[in-house]
Amino acid sequence: MKVAKFGGTSVASAEQLKKVANIIKADPERKIIVVSAPGKRFKEDTKVTDLLIALGERALKGESTDEQLTAIINRYKDIAEDLNLSKEIVDEIAENLKELVNSDCSNKERFMDRLKASGEDNNAKLFANYLNSIGIAASYVNPKEAGIIVTDDPGNAQTLPETYENLKKLKDRKEVLVVPGFFGFSPEGNLVTFSRGGSDITGSILAAGVDAELYENFTDVDSVFVANPNIVENPKEIKELTYKEMRELSYAGFSVFHDEALIPAFRAGIPVCIKNTNNPSAPGTLIVAKRDYSKEPVAGIASDTGFCSIYVSKYLMNREIGFGRRLLQILEDEGISYEHMPSGIDDTSIILRENQLTPEKEERVLKRIKTELNVDTISIRHNQAVIMVVGEGMTSYIGISAKATAAFARAGVNIEMINQGSSEVSMMFAVAAEDAPKAVQALYNEFFANTKEQEMPLVLEMK
Amino acid sequence: MKVAKFGGTSVASAEQLKKVANIIKADPERKIIVVSAPGKRFKEDTKVTDLLIALGERALKGESTDEQLTAIINRYKDIAEDLNLSKEIVDEIAENLKELVNSDCSNKERFMDRLKASGEDNNAKLFANYLNSIGIAASYVNPKEAGIIVTDDPGNAQTLPETYENLKKLKDRKEVLVVPGFFGFSPEGNLVTFSRGGSDITGSILAAGVDAELYENFTDVDSVFVANPNIVENPKEIKELTYKEMRELSYAGFSVFHDEALIPAFRAGIPVCIKNTNNPSAPGTLIVAKRDYSKEPVAGIASDTGFCSIYVSKYLMNREIGFGRRLLQILEDEGISYEHMPSGIDDTSIILRENQLTPEKEERVLKRIKTELNVDTISIRHNQAVIMVVGEGMTSYIGISAKATAAFARAGVNIEMINQGSSEVSMMFAVAAEDAPKAVQALYNEFFANTKEQEMPLVLEMK
Structure with a gap:
């Protein structure tokens, strides 16, 4: 049935x-x-x-x-x-x-x-x-x-x-x-x-x-594409995608699916097929619990704009038990949800969707962080894009992050932040919003287009 | 004076x-x-x-x-x-x-x-x-x-x-x-x-x-080295280092300095020189507020073992305001400080020094996270190393992360986690502890040794 x-x-x-x-x-x-x-x-x-x-x-x-x-x-x-x-x-x-x-x-x-x-x-x-x-x-x-x-x-x-x-x-x-x-x-x-x-x-x-x-x-639409067709011309179609991959992709600009809708099917382990009413013979994209990752370790590349990041530094921050928790508490008090929190030793960045901030709210949040946490410096950068390279198969290969970062370098795009947790379902890169299309195209070329670019040696380029 | x-x-x-x-x-x-x-x-x-x-x-x-x-x-x-x-x-x-x-x-x-x-x-x-x-x-x-x-x-x-x-x-x-x-x-x-x-x-x-x-x-010692001489043979000496770089390096295994000691000099803007009593004519390593980054965008490579990471996943985690804060609250309650918290959309990892956990404490913390935050999966990975590529100059170049990740790939080392905040003073990589020496050597070759390895094309390798 x-x-x-x-x-x-x-x-x-x-x-x-x-x-x-x-x-x-x-x-x-x-x-x-x-x-x-x-x-x-x-x-x-x-x-x-x-x-x-x-x-x-x-x-x-x-x-x-x-x-x-x-x-x-x-x-x-x-x-x-x-x-x-x-x-x-x-x-x-x-x-x-x-x-x-x-x-x-x-x-x-x-x-x-x-x-x-x-x-x-x-x-x-x-x-x-x-x-x-x-x-x-x-x-x-x-x-x-x-x-x-x-x-x-x-x-x-x-x-x-x-x-x-x-x-x-x-x-x-x-x-x-x-x-x-x-x-x-x-x-x-x-x-x-x-x-x-x-x-x-x-x-x-x-x-x-x-x-x-x-x-x-x-x-x-016939299927889900590996990258946004408004950025990449004629992108490849995705044949199979796991639930997790779908969720990570839909987070960052893939709007094919109302993603909470998947939960009941996900929990019951039922495969989902996205098909085209106007072309029902096309195979469509199948969303499953597990797929064969060997052919395509990377499932897709998503990007979304409208992010900002708050940067905070404080000498000896990492010795201070409770610093990160109190930082997140201030955001929670203000009803702000955050996306990622990449950190150094004495500094941390918080990436969030900027539509959550009015100018007044932004001023108040920055002021609270500055005074309540007694930080050395605080700044906010607007107009950032988040790019997600998504694929449950990435965990089985060495060198995926090297290929991804090489693509950014070849496109001349500065990576402002990187975040990769141990699940390796996705790698997150934050870049300036205007750089996102170049970066997505370069990542597409790297993982899906089999061009010869990958074989060029990398040379450091001054920004 | x-x-x-x-x-x-x-x-x-x-x-x-x-x-x-x-x-x-x-x-x-x-x-x-x-x-x-x-x-x-x-x-x-x-x-x-x-x-x-x-x-x-x-x-x-x-x-x-x-x-x-x-x-x-x-x-x-x-x-x-x-x-x-x-x-x-x-x-x-x-x-x-x-x-x-x-x-x-x-x-x-x-x-x-x-x-x-x-x-x-x-x-x-x-x-x-x-x-x-x-x-x-x-x-x-x-x-x-x-x-x-x-x-x-x-x-x-x-x-x-x-x-x-x-x-x-x-x-x-x-x-x-x-x-x-x-x-x-x-x-x-x-x-x-x-x-x-x-x-x-x-x-x-x-x-x-x-x-x-x-x-x-x-x-x-004559000076601080760019990498641990117990891992890399005859590593280059560091001529100049900024306070921030020193701090990031000393965090991960560079033990030349009692790093809190620097605070008074740091705040007063006084340069610090590390010299050798047995060879006082050697120039030593100068620690300053700012240096010329153009020759050496990367200042040094540090690594330290004794870390573990707790991995938590929960469907729709990123919709849940307060999730990250409550996770950190549990650690704080238990008196545990964490180092980094790289995250995906529906999962997050927490890297911490494993000497903070006894078997009983580990069991209790994992149980509290599982029940109080109602997560889908939770696991812990022991015996990890953190490798820091440190340099305030990295922010001025495109391609540093590509070169770093390529070094890991060439050494056949799987990067378990990556964390780079927007300051770009350092990039953090988590790897299995036994892989750390290989990775440090490969990073040294990439950034300091001018070998020809960099020009080889990268090929994905199955783990």
């Missing part, structure tokens, strides 16, 4: 839904289908979820909602007509939307959660109807019926353990089950949504609950 | 003290001389300080001390006779020692401090006597007279600020001043010793107090 989740662009139009139906037909193991709300059909289009948010906000202000309501109903109506479905399904969706928009809005968060979730919910009803119309036995399954029980935290629901027990019964169903993504129900029966992008979570929970052989995540 | 400090081997015998006198004669700027207690004259010899400790311990137990007392007095007597000094100076020393050993021992720490300090104190009296005997006007100056005022913390005295004001008056003295190292007096007038090796501290304080142009530290 496979669980297949289809993202917004995969279910945005009749044409796309036909492709999805063909994908289901092509493999009888695809028994549980998770759908998103209809996404963009073209670049300037508006996602149904965004239409629903606008509708909800107007309703809460007591403004007229006719225009928004019509726009949303028309999205479903267009799809239904193009798929030759009966008028009843559109009427049912229109009825449901009118009911929701006129429902009790005294609790604004719950009201908005119900409205937003209807994007996925009505799309699932419509798609189940379509499958039946073309002869594929299918049922719409509401998350309440499925048993997806979550914490009562609107917009950030966490799955409760009984969910997995509840989902087991779905294994006995013979027909294709179409489940709307993005939401569950609290133990008291309130509808609660996951964080945005949460249809991936629904798919992952279902895959874990029914112990699927595979969780397929259909999107609009 | 220069302050010159002479270590134990430099003042161990009449022959050595003659060399010291010649060094003083050779430069009239050498006005303040700090002496240690007589050290070893040959490999199996016993230092006077160790004889004094044995004497004190017997006295505290009420055992006979005649034998030890005679041995100590004979050390001074031998020196005095070989220097043709009058009998009075030996009698004065003998009298002093007998008085000390029979003094009030109700406070054991103070009793031991007084006895230990007499090693330096009596040597200073003897040496001042000798200088006068050969026509160099000299005075013995007791630290109380000089005004070295310290905290009342036996064996770990810290200099109090008024000391520097007090010492200024020494600038007006015309004769050579001979000051015993290793101790000062508390504001209440108690004799208190510095931590062991503390004669370096006395010299450093005096240099700062009289605003010396140079603090010369005479020992028994």
